[in-house]
Amino acid sequence: MSETVLSLKNVNGWYGESHVLHGVDLDVSRGEVVSLIGRNGAGRTTILRAIMGLLERREGRIELKGRDVSSAAPHRLARAGLGYCPEERGIFSTLTCExxxxLPPVTRAGSGMIVPLSEIYEMFPNLAERARSPGTRLSGGEQQMLAIARILRTGADILLLDEISEGLAPVIVQTLARVIRELKSRGFTIVMVEQNFRFAAPLADRFFIIEHGRVIDVVQQSDLAQRMDEIRRFLGV
Amino acid sequence: MTEIFGVPAQVLYGQLLLGLVNGSFYALLSLGLSVIFGLLNIVNFAHGTMYMVGAFLAYVLLSPLGLNYWWALALVPVLAAGIGIFIERTVLKRIYGLDNIYGLLVTFALTMIIEGVVRVYFGVSGLRYPVPQALTGMLDLGFMRLPIYRVWVIVAALGLCLLTWAIIERTRLGATLRAGTENPKLVQAFGVNVPMLVTLVFGWGVGLAAFAGVLAAPLMQLTPQIGHSIIITVFGVVVIGGMGSILGSILTGLALGLLEGVAKVYYPEASSTVIFVVMILVLLVRPHGLFGKQ
Incomplete structure (x- = not known):
């Protein structure tokens, strides 16, 4: 088993008055792809936001590469290697595609995880063509590619990807699946929240099943086939 | 003598020049106000006060310290930005995330406090600041004579406005700023130290106001009230131009200054209200301002 790069211990989180995360325990190893699966409202997106320091109130312990970052500001987390792709994609309308x-500053120049701009444009040729277009004039698929591409050139080595396949045409979802494999082969650690289980199933090494704001089970890729029925029943698909 | 709609051309040109000068001040102030509102979400009532502080700092640098106008132009914006940064770090940062009305109330209170302090030391009778030697005299264009100092004010103010516009629209830092205006949390999640950016932007905005104050110092009687009398008009300018639009603030500031000038010639009674009449009309037709986005 390789080094644990991200671990959550008994993490609780709140949106205003409502208690959303109830003691999340989770750990991710270097180079691993894990998927958080569960029904809508189970708290998967909130877990990513908690990791990224974006909740107003949070308790529990979060460690990044062995360092306690439980009270670190979001920009410190980014500089420690987290790259965040939010569910709403977060494309800025007053900025062009390029x-x-x-926009995200190169925070870890020596990390060896920087994907050069030329390779990013090879991975996502559309973005090169649309470089001068305002961000929100891009199609949904292009915006999603941009949201992922944006965090690949900063030196981040742990990517938090929230619902990247949501609402996209099948051909684009296939492209994204190829991209995830490519990123894994480059050594990125990936935590993805997915509603689309068929998208996540072949990609992830482990699946954390989330319900009522906690992790209720962990399934290895190797056990996936025999537990498929159980998972489908759980997800209600 | 040439007349334009029954008014001697010289008089009209004179008022238009005055209008442009006032418009330049409106542009500088509304630019700062608009950038601050964009990133901090605070309606900074104290913005006019920082303009007043700029003028008084220039005065203080001159008489006890013997530092002339050019020193004031360079030092005062920096000093004022320092004061602004201190205020942002100690007071304003406590009210981020609260309703806009708190920002307005807090900065209104700051206005009262700072004006009160200035009144205690300098009184209300009005002080004079001399026009710098190098900029005295007139420029003769043939059809009219321009006071050199007023021309300088327009050039300097618009130059600084355009510099600010270029930084915001054409540089990486500016792109970060625009993104921070849209979604500060996400920008911070990308590794940008947004709290620091906010502090610097506030300092820059205050510096612009103080620069305008130094430019204005030789043109008027310095009293502690000059700040809040201009800020009301500048709020009108920002509302008409649309919050958050840089070019909109500059163009609207100039246009409304000119409009005031024209009103002074043809219907002086309306000159102090014409901006607010325009404001009401614009709000009826385009509630987000002429250049504002939905």
Whole structure:
């Protein structure tokens, strides 16, 4: 088993008055792809937001590469190697496609995880064509590609991807699946929240099943086939 | 003598020039106000006060310290930005996330406090600041004579406005700023130290106001009230131009200054209200302002 790069211990989180995360325990190893699956409202997106320091109130312990980052500000977390792709994609309308792409500062120049701009444009040729278009004029698929591409050139080595396949055409979802495999082969650690289980199933090494704001089970890729019925029943699909 | 709609051309040109000068001040102030509102979400009532502080700092640098106008132009914006940063770090940061009305109330209170302090030390009778030697005299264009100092004010103010516009619209830092205006939390999640950015932007905005104050110092009687009398008009400008639009603030500031000038010639009674009449009309037709986005 390789080094644990991200671990959550008994993490609780709140939106205003409502208690959403109830003691999340989770750990991710270097180079691993894990998927958080569960029904809508189970708290998967909130877990990513909690990791990224974006909840107003949070308790529990979060460690990044062995360091306690439970009270670190979001920009410190980014500089420690987290790259965040939010569910709503977060494309800035007053910035062009290329300005969006270049927005996140290169925070870890020596990490060896930087994907150069030329390779990003190879991975996502549409973004090169649309470089000068305002960010929100891009199609949904292009916006999603931009949201992922944006965090690949900063030196981040742990990617938090929230619902990247949501609402996209099948051909684009296939492209994204190829991208995830490519990123894994480059050594990125990936935590993805997915509603689309068929998208996540072949990609992830482990699946954390989330319900009522906690992890209720962990399924290895190797056990997936025999537990498929159980998972489908759980997800209600 | 040439007349334009029954008014001597010289008089009209003179008022238009005055209008442009006032418009330049409106542009500088509304630019700062608009950038601050964009990133901090605070309606900074104290913005006019920082303009007043700029003028008084120039005065203080001159008489006890012997530092002339050019020193004031360079130092005062920096000093004022320092004061602004201190205020942002100690007071304003406590009210982020609260309703806009708190920002307005807090900055209104700051206005009262700072004006009170200035009144205690300098009184209300009005002080004079001399026009710098190098900029005295007139420029003769043939059809009219321009006071050199007023021309300088327009050039300097618009130059600084355009510099600010270029930084915001054409640089990486500016892109970060625009993104921070849209979604500060996400920008911070990308590794940008947004709290620091907010502090610097506030300092820059205050610096612009103080720069305008130094420019204005030789043109008027310095009293502690000059700040809040201009800020009301500048609020009108920002509402008409649309919050958050840089170019909109600059163009609207100039246009409304000119409009005031024209009103002074043809219907002086309306000159102090014409901006607010325009404001009401614009709000009826385009509630987000001429250049504002939905």
């Amino acid at each position: 300005e969006n792409l270049l």
